[in-house]
Each structure stands twice: as structure tokens, then as C-alpha cells.
Amino acid sequence: MSEKTTHNHIVEAADQLFYRQGYEHTSFSNIADAVKISRGNFYHHFKSKDEILDAVIHVRLANTRKMLDQWEIEGKTPEDRILSFIHILIGNRAKIKRYGCPVGTLCSELAKLNHGSQAEANKLFTLFRTWLCRQFILLGRKTDADELAMHLLARSQGVATLANAFHDEKFIKQEVKLMCDWLRSSTESTAQAEHSSNPSL
Numbered sequence: 243m244s245e246k247t248t249h250n251h252i253v254e255a256a257d258q259l260f261y262r263q264g265y266e267h268t269s270f271s272n273i274a275d276a277v278k279i280s281r282g283n284f285y286h287h288f289k290s291k292d293e294i295l296d297a298v299i300h301v302r303l304a305n306t307r308k309m310l311d312q313w314e315i316e317g318k319t320p321e322d323r324i325l326s327f328i329h330i331l332i333g334n335r336a337k338i339k340r341y342g343c344p345v346g347t348l349c350s351e352l353a354k355l356n357h358g359s360q361a362e363a364n365k366l367f368t369l370f371r372t373w374l375c376r377q378f379i380l381l382g383r384k385t386d387a388d389e390l391a392m393h394l395l396a397r398s399q400g401v402a403t404l405a406n407a408f409h410d411e412k413f414i415k416q417e418v419k420l421m422c423d424w425l426r427s428s429t430e431s432t433a434q435a436e437h438s439s440n441p442s443l
Contacts, residue, residue, distance in 0.1 A: 249287050251277050256297075262341055265355075320381045321429050338402050339411055345370075348363050374391035397417075401413070
């Protein structure tokens with residue numbers, strides 16, 4: 243196994259363990275055992291758990307950017323792209339039901355620990371917020387785009403938290419439908435307002 247591959251495997255294993263059992267409750271030994279390398283080899287790549295955390299956040303940020311770029315390519319309209327965000331809850335429902343949202347759980351834990359990497363982890367939410375805000379602007383909701391973006395982020399986080407608490411997959415599907423209906427209604431009301439201000443359309 244090359245050094246780069248070993249480094250990547252350590253980060254991947256740590257990412258999964260931080261998600262499933264939390265940063266604080268994941269030890270060097272847990273990660274080394276998951277990757278099946280010696281402690282000596284492990285320390286060759288990372289000197290502390292905080293270094294691993296920084297690497298995990300870096301990878302999550304990179305992966306999130308790639309996902310948002312992919313949604314831009316696949317979504318023909320801003321509404322299509324926002325629906326891609328909403329449907330994350332469906333695509334990841336099994337993991338969410340068991341462990342919660344990977345972004346929300348990490349940010350909450352680091353906030354409780356008053357950890358130095360909290361601000362960096364929060365950039366994950368900022369990526370989604372900025373991207374959603376831009377989509378709502380493209381939908382014609384320039385004046386309240388950020389409010390709508392935050393509303394959708396807050397609602398999706400609430401769904402993930404409650405689905406995890408009650409282990410309720412049906413609840414996720416129900417809430418996703420309601421969010422899709424809300425988005426459709428918001429889009430229709432914007433279209434109607436534009437038509438009223440421009441009757442010739």
C-alpha cells in the first residue's frame with residue numbers, strides 16, 4: 243500500500259468512525275484497527291487526532307463542492323437543483339435514521355467541545371447555504387433568498403435529527419414530500435407575482 247493510499251484510507255476510516263460513533267469517542271486505536279495498520283505506521287501519517295479531523299473536514303468540503311457542481315450539471319432549473327438537495331434525505335435515509343446527518347452531528351459535537359476546528363466544519367453548512375441562496379435568487383426570490391435557504395437547511399436538519407431520534411424512515415419520506423410541495427408552491431407564487439407585474443407575459 244502506497245503512502246498516499248494509506249493516508250487516504252486513514253482519512254476515509256476516520257470519516258466513517260467520526261460519523262458513526264462521534265469524534266470524541268473515536269480513538270487512534272479505533273482508526274488504526276479499521277485500516278489494519280500498526281500504530282507506528284499510523285503516527286507516520288498523523289501525529290494527532292486533530293490532524294485527522296482537519297483532513298476529514300477537508301475531504302468533506304471537497305466532496306460537497308463536487309456534489310453541488312454535479313447538481314448544477316444535472317439540474318435543468320433552479321427548482322430541479324433544490325430538489326436534489328431535498329432528496330439527500332431519501333438517498334441517505336438508512337444512515338440518517340441510524341446516525342443522523344453527518345454535517346449536523348459533527349458541527350454540534352465540535353460546538354459542545356468548543357473545538358478549534360468548529361469554524362472549519364461549519365463551512366460545510368455555509369457551502370449549502372450559499373448554494374441554496376443562489377438557486378432561490380435564480381428562482382426570482384432575490385429579496386428573501388437567504389431566508390429561504392436557511393429555512394430549508396433548518397428543516398432538513400430537523401428532519402434528520404427527529405428521524406434519528408425515532409428511527410422513523412416513514413417520517414423522512416413524509417417530510418421530503420412536504421418540502422417538495424413547499425418548494426413547488428414557492429415557485430408557483432413567484433411565477434404568479436411575475437405574471438401580475440408583467441401582464442403581457
